[in-house]
Amino acid sequence: MSFINYSSREINCKIVYYGPGLCGKTTNLQFIYKKTNPEHRGKMISLATETERTLFFDFLPLSLGDIKGFKTRFHLYTVPGQIFYDASRKLILKGVDGIVFVADSQVERMDANIESFENMKANLKEQCYDLANIPYIIQYNKRDLPNVVPVVEMKKVLNVSGVPDFEAVAATGHGVFETLKAVIKLVLIELKKGT
Amino acid sequence: MPTSSLIMFEEEFKQITAIIDRLLKDANAKLVFLVDKDGQLIASSGDTRDLDTTSLASLTAGNIAATGGLAKLLGEKEFSILFHEGEKDNIHISIVGQRVILVVIFDNRSSLGLVRLRVKKASEELNTIIKKLLHRVEAKPSAEENLLAEISDADIDKLFH
Ligand SMILES: Nc1nc2c(ncn2[C@@H]2O[C@H](COP(=O)(O)OP(=O)(O)OP(=O)(O)O)[C@@H](O)[C@H]2O)c(=O)[nH]1
Ligand SMILES: [Mg+2]
Numbered sequence: 258m259s260f261i262n263y264s265s266r267e268i269n270c271k272i273v274y275y276g277p278g279l280c281g282k283t284t285n286l287q288f289i290y291k292k293t294n295p296e297h298r299g300k301m302i303s304l305a306t307e308t309e310r311t312l313f314f315d316f317l318p319l320s321l322g323d324i325k326g327f328k329t330r331f332h333l334y335t336v337p338g339q340i341f342y343d344a345s346r347k348l349i350l351k352g353v354d355g356i357v358f359v360a361d362s363q364v365e366r367m368d369a370n371i372e373s374f375e376n377m378k379a380n381l382k383e384q385c386y387d388l389a390n391i392p393y394i395i396q397y398n399k400r401d402l403p404n405v406v407p408v409v410e411m412k413k414v415l416n417v418s419g420v421p422d423f424e425a426v427a428a429t430g431h432g433v434f435e436t437l438k439a440v441i442k443l444v445l446i447e448l449k450k451g452t
Numbered sequence: 453m454p455t456s457s458l459i460m461f462e463e464e465f466k467q468i469t470a471i472i473d474r475l476l477k478d479a480n481a482k483l484v485f486l487v488d489k490d491g492q493l494i495a496s497s498g499d500t501r502d503l504d505t506t507s508l509a510s511l512t513a514g515n516i517a518a519t520g521g522l523a524k525l526l527g528e529k530e531f532s533i534l535f536h537e538g539e540k541d542n543i544h545i546s547i548v549g550q551r552v553i554l555v556v557i558f559d560n561r562s563s564l565g566l567v568r569l570r571v572k573k574a575s576e577e578l579n580t581i582i583k584k585l586l587h588r589v590e591a592k593p594s595a596e597e598n599l600l601a602e603i604s605d606a607d608i609d610k611l612f613h
Binding site: 258259260261262263264265269271299300302304313314316318321322324325329332344345347348349351352438441442445446448449 | 457458459460462464465466488489490491492494504506507510511514517521602603608610
């Protein structure tokens with residue numbers, strides 16, 4: 258949930274990267290961290306296992322400049338994609354303002370994508386959120402690999418609602434900032450509606 | 453339904469800051485923070501120059517969220533106080549009014565007993581203000597408080613230059 262501070266003139270929003278294990282959520286944040294001017298970002302925190310799988314969350318705070326005299330800050334989080342970390346995923350979704358669903362484009366990961374998408378809806382519902390009312394977008398990641406599902410096919414399965422979607426290769430950064438910009442835009446538009 | 457934003461106004465912000473400034477002194481603490489349960493820093497008191505307060509806020513909220521998950525599994529409503537003891541510094545974390553988290557960092561110039569005592573009093577005062585704030589947010593925002601409605605698409609695009 259956004260936090261608007263009229264005293265310090267700041268807007269704070271929370272954006273969560275969701276998706277199946279190894280789809281590239283952490284890689285998205287690492288690229289954003291690497292390419293963002295240190296003035297505009299804080300430290301990236303990764304609570305990960307020894308094998309660099311996300312254990313609880315990654316966290317990256319960004320501050321992007323002013324809107325109408327308000328500093329805008331965005332807190333980016335990733336969830337752990339591995340199935341058995343579901344309790345942690347629920348906690349991280351609390352207070353979310355916008356979601357990036359990162360799908361793994363490889364043929365053999367399509368089932369995992371669908372399962373994760375359904376899991377996201379269920380976890381939101383448990384907290385009385387409805388995905389239809391939350392700004393979210395989809396990223397088809399790992400487009401560089403040989404065995405990928407055509408984007409039209411992925412859209413049919415994962416983007417029935419026709420939200421903004423992007424192809425990406427998070428490992429090289431392709432599509433990473435397009436994705437981020439799109440979700441931030443949706444979040445701010447929603448915030449404007451809400452007030 | 454996404455819940456509405458937490459909104460902080462000048463008046464409440466000043467009151468909150470006054471309370472945590474006093475808590476800092478009364479408890480002989482090094483630092484005092486107030487953090488939203490979602491991990492946003494609301495206010496801080498003490499010397500924060502060498503500290504990454506944004507990370508601290510996010511990890512505190514994560515800590516409370518994880519402990520809250522444990523509590524639920526055990527059939528508790530929540531664990532309202534957490535205490536971490538270090539070699540030099542200690543952290544006392546407590547939940548205020550089920551909505552915000554009060555963090556006190558102290559060393560051997562203070563003691564757990566003193567911190568607990570002072571936190572208790574400050575919590576009650578903070579709770580009153582937070583409640584007032586939530587009421588105020590629920591009521592319709594006045595024109596002056598509704599600046600956000602004027603955000604244009606161009607403003608949003610400008611952020612990315
Ligand atoms: N070929 C290729 N590999 C990628 C791409 N994006 C990420 N990877 C690799 O995929 C692996 C997993 O990436 P992570 O970002 O750790 O995945 P994650 O979604 O955070 O995984 P969990 O933390 O387990 O949920 C890493 O080895 C990345 O380098 C991509 O676009 N193309
Ligand atoms: Mg990860």
